[in-house]
Amino acid sequence: AIQLTQSPSSLSASVGDRVTITCRASQGISSALAWYQQKPGKAPKLLIYDASSLESGVPSRFSGSGSGTDFTLTISSLQPEDFATYYCQQFNNYPRTFGQGTRLEIK
């Protein structure tokens, strides 16, 4: 199974900061990567698919990049509603796998 390693596991930042989260795959997955946001007690929400395509309705401050084994999720200017946990997920093959998550907290 393809392993996804996110870094950092947790991150403290302030409103207005630019934040980058990294996801590294154990083998090449082309652009078959998605990013999700999850708030406590809620279902995950799709942000980015195909590594860099913004899901409809998601604010443009979110962006994704990368291909092969290294991917990033960037939030250009943090808003209060962005404090949550973020997960990457590969859909290159089965079993589908998720990263362990990055918890983004308010500094």
Place this chain on the structure above:
Amino acid sequence: EVQLVESGGGLVQPGGSLRLSCAASGFTFSSYSMNWVRQAPGKGLEWVSYISSSSSTIYYADSVKGRFTISRDNAKNSLYLQMNSLRAEDTAVYYCARDLQWLDYWGQGTLVTVSS
């Protein structure tokens, strides 16, 4: 509006069985593949199972293979997960999610607790 509503969770003893359901609305259910994803308390997301639109292709995570069975009824717009031989480590919130390869819509989840 796309809606996915899970049901069927609850408390079950180790070795027991439970059947989860996911009722879909707001889209043509029979045209989409579906998944189950779970999340143990305080832990990350774990993909559990996939079923294609016609049920012709099914995949399972190794952790549930041989114990869980995914199925669907397109006439009833419903997805199911039959869970047998449940273990304490199966305790989690179980989500159904629509598949576009990525998971674009998720239900609110149903909690399964395996404990004596």
